[in-house]
Amino acid sequence: MTASERRHCGHDELIADVVTRFDAYVRARSARDGIFGSSHADPRQEQRVFDDLQRAMVRLRGSVR
Template identity: 50%
Template structure:
């Protein structure tokens, strides 16, 4: 699959692989890593929006799961939503 996302297969209760899911790589935001004084490209901004959306969906979805590796607090969910909102605002103003 092209792009920055990797396909993973989480384990399920029976020990076999579960359905594939997309996981964003653990890297810094492309917009945050842009050189000082330069404007990030539109593609970098779009990538940041997608990464922020993935993070928000992951945090939001974890509260409904029974077996999670780390429960997320409402504060984590709000931080992820705020990051998504900021990224979308940057995209709109480009």
């Protein structure tokens, strides 16, 4: 595997991580607005998944430079 192929593979993993964390954030936001009381997300949980998403995006941006 060449260095370029290894970087590409790493980018794929970072992109997948961002997509996964974005999905978690969307689910947390949806739970906040849900009609069932038991499905409501705690504001701290929503902030935590948002922070996780931000960190994943920073890692992806850092890998491009």
